[in-house]
Amino acid sequence: MSIFEYNGSAVVAMVGKNCFAIASDRRLGVQLQTIATDFQRISKIHDRVFIGLSGLATDVQTLYQRLVFRHKLYQLREERDMKPETFASLVSAILYEKRFGPYLCQPVIAGLGEDDKPFICTMDSIGAKELAKDFVVSGTASESLYGACEAMYKPDMEAEELFETISQALLSSVDRDCLSGWGGHVYVVTPNEIKERILKGRMD
């Protein structure tokens, strides 16, 4: 069994028209046993940048705490929030630093940059950035997610349609993966508000 299949996870982010959506499943397991059904995989770094971490849960939490620490230091020094591109470079550097003994997680970063232009990117566990203009996926359900997003995604969707698309893609993919699921957690961020929704999914 791969190290990424120890806890199970599914994270996806999609770009819309001046908005983005990031979604994850809610299961935390230890191999085949489910421990929690409300695990938080997506965290807010600041109002316009979110990071979803899939992979080993302990590294997810440790990496999140380190990143929040570095962002707070940045805020104190620069007196402003980090741009999503800068934050992605920071995550990539922190992961590559541990190239020969890596953090066992794969981040998905989503944010609104200058002029409310949405930005998404994902990385492998050693920080190789993969910028995409449409969607990025990560986790044990990633192969199903690639297929579902490829079929369901269209460019320039508004917030409500984007929410529907990302939720359908997430729920249909985790239904085909034993290690992730138990509902969904979706954040849709536009320049004016953050809408956080909990989805009802199959609880098996």
Next chain:
Amino acid sequence: MTQSGVDVPPKGGFSFDLCKRNDMLIQKGLKAPSFLKTGTTIVGLIFKDGVILGADTRATEGPIVADKNCEKIHYMAPNIYCCGAGTAADTEAVTDMVSSQLRLHRYQTGRDSRVITALTLLKKHLFSYQGHVSAALVLGGVDITGPHLHTIYPHGSTDTLPFATMGSGSLAAMSVFEAKYKEGLTRDEGIKLVAEAICSGIFNDLGSGSNVDICVITKGHKEYLRNYMEPNPRTYVSSKGYSFTKKTEVLRTKITPLMERVEITEVGEAMEE
């Protein structure tokens, strides 16, 4: 003797503190993670006025295509570009690092960077990690001494060649070069040959695919032709898009309004003395 509780940002270089824990997990039977590789076909050739570099744009994670349009031609200096194959994080990190070192060197010396400088910096770094930093590079550029093209292997050995290919698609691309390369090619002939070599990699090698990127470097001028050719467009997109019959069921919604960003403009007259 315990470390202080504060986690200060380190000075740089690799940190090995999670190695022991990862080894323990592997011994317990969990497989190590696989990294994003670039599969790849990367090529370079020297033509009459300079160097042309080419690359495909597929990034793979095992058998899955992770990125359909990634950039494999990395910037090193205004007159030097480098294509990278192997582990994606390694090629990006090593080219970024040497690019910064070259810029500092340019500030110190006040001169344009030479290709041989980039070559030496790269091979020293790769050799010191004995091949564990898995980056195979095709480095090309035009400096004061003329056009140069080099290949660098993950263990640190280098070759200086008039035409070069690297990556999993290198055999397919090399066959095109060996058949059609000649000295003194013009710019258009050179671009056509590079595009043909990359296409042969894209169509015959499973690790390479998607589009062709080309970079033409001549004395004092460079042209980065991103997605010069797109021989694999998506032709089966449904015009009416995807429609969902059953809407997603939502348990809870929480809306957080974001603060309005206010533009402050100076109104009124300046204060009098």
